[in-house]
Amino acid sequence: MKIVTLAGAALLCLATPLGAETEPSWTYIAHDLYGTRALQDGAHLISIDTPYRTQDDARTRVAAQVVAPEGLKLGKVSVILDENPMPVSAVFSLDVPQERLFFDVTLRFNGGTPLHVVAETTDGQLFVAETFVKTSGKGACAAPPGTDPIEAMATLGNMDLSLSPLTDGSAAGRLAALSARQRQLDVDISHPSHSGMQMDQISLLFIPMRYVETLEIDLDGAGYVDVTGSISLSENPALSLSVPAQTERADVTMIDTDGTRTTATTRRAGY
DSSP: OOOOOHHHHHTTTTTOOTTOTTSOHHHHHHHHHHTTOOEEEOTTTEEEEOOSBOSOTTSEEEEEEEEOOTTOOEEEEEEEETTSSSOEEEEEEEEEEESEEEEEEEEOOSSSEEEEEEEEETTSOEEEEEEEEBOOOOOGGGSOOSSOHHHHHHHTTOEEEEEEEOOOSSHHHHHHHHHHTEEEEEEEEOOOOBOSOOBOTTTOOBOOOBOEEEEEEEETTEEEEEEEOOTTBOSSOEEEEEEETTOOEEEEEEEETTOOEEEEEEEOTTO
16 A cells, blocks of 8 residues: 655655745645645544643644545545654555544644644545644653653553544534444554654663554454554554444554564454
8 A cells, every 4th residue: 555655754844945934834745745736625524623732742632533525435644743843743544445534643742833634535635624733842852751761662562452432522523423333443552652853861862763653453354544653653652543333353563663563452342
């Protein structure tokens, strides 16, 4: 499956042309990722849920409910934090196109930034919605790790999974989930998610970049979605996403940028 390349976007802000500081970063990000393809207003299709201001820049919940236009299905959904060092923060590439997708993921914010969610339908149309998230300005991408490095390495790749009723925090969302026959898969990952910008507080050397690169999520033995990560994922990231209500088993494979590969499985209660 072809996925968005994150490496090029990582240095996008550094590569902005001279004299372009008055232009929004989104202008260059959108061109780099989508070229001349039309980005249609998706405010009526994409509902973004973020805090007005982060309480913890290093771990902030970002959620969205995405609905495809009538008669179409979603093939890919991307979360972009314009001013983060690696703007393309998470990409959901659906093996099984869906009419709607809910996701909730914990991200780190390097500072106040516009946040864009881009949905691509299987016929190639692009829809975008945006919001703005204010922060404390602590620069979370360079903040020292919050966990003991030895302990972090000992548990790296461990995952806790669960299947539960879908709850996106709103009554309308719960009713929509019931009508769409959806459940929720929760994935909690033990991983230090090193950004490459953090300094070891003892050696004063930069800690090499290492983060969750891919989550391969299979349902009942078949592919469902691949999630591509970035340095924007928080330490010990948590992810929730909608799955079909009839799902009985979920298998998740985590692959990080060092090639570490771990798997976990969960079954719906009673199966």
